[in-house]
Amino acid sequence: MTGLTSEAAAQRINAIAGQTVVLRPTTAAHVPAFLEILGHPEIARWWGGYDLERVRRELLGPHCYAIELAREVVGLIIYREELDPDHRHAAIDLALHPDHQSQGLGCDAMRAMARFLFRHREHHRVVIDPAAHNERAIRSCERAGFRRVGVLRSYERSSDGQWHDGLLMDLLPDDLS
Known part of the structure; x- marks a missing residue:
């Protein structure tokens, strides 16, 4: 563990490498690709x-990353943090362009982000909450090591x-092995 828990720790990371994808901090240059994907x-x-203003407001910041494959933006991944020391954990969410789904890229991005959150942000648990009827997303989360917690x-x-159910899933550092 680095001991860095401030935004400075996140900003020191220029890119997060997965096995296939690279996660890069978002910039204004990512906005057109995000609009196309979303x-x-x-x-x-x-x-x-998600319109232009919402993308700029919510997806450009220190917790937002573009998912790149061979320098092409194929998706986005974000994280949120609960910093209360007794409940400290992170939550992630991602979107991957349909042309790049079912290739293991989402799983790779989730695992890379989880490693970053465990090692550099000192979280002990990462959660994700796909729609309970989004079987493709659930399978990808399970391949990444996430376990079902409940509906x-x-x-x-x-x-x-309409309101729909979500599936809470979590991942602990040992689940990445």
């Missing part, structure tokens, strides 16, 4: 409501205004 119908059903009933409002 606007794709297969992604918008899970990540609805969060009426957890998230979808783009059609």
Whole structure:
């Protein structure tokens, strides 16, 4: 562990390398690719409501990374932190362009981000909460080592205004082995 728990620790990391993908801190140059990814119908059903202003406001910052494959932006991954020492953990979420799904890239990105969160941000647990009916995302999370914890009933409002369940999943450092 580095002992760095401030934003300075996150900013020291220029890129996070996975086995295949590289996670790069977001910049304004990523906005067009993010708009394309989040606007794709297969992604918008899970990540609805992202326009230019929301992308700029929520996806450009120290906790947001572009997922790159051979320098091409193929997705995005973000993390949030609970910093209370008695409950300290991180949560992640990601979106991967449909042209790059089912290739192990999402799993690689999740594992790379989890390693970063464990080693550099000193978290002991990482959680993710895909829609309970998003089987593709759930399978990818399980391949990355996440385990099912339980169903969060009426957890998230979808783009059609209906509430749907989420599946809480978590990952501990030993789960990455």
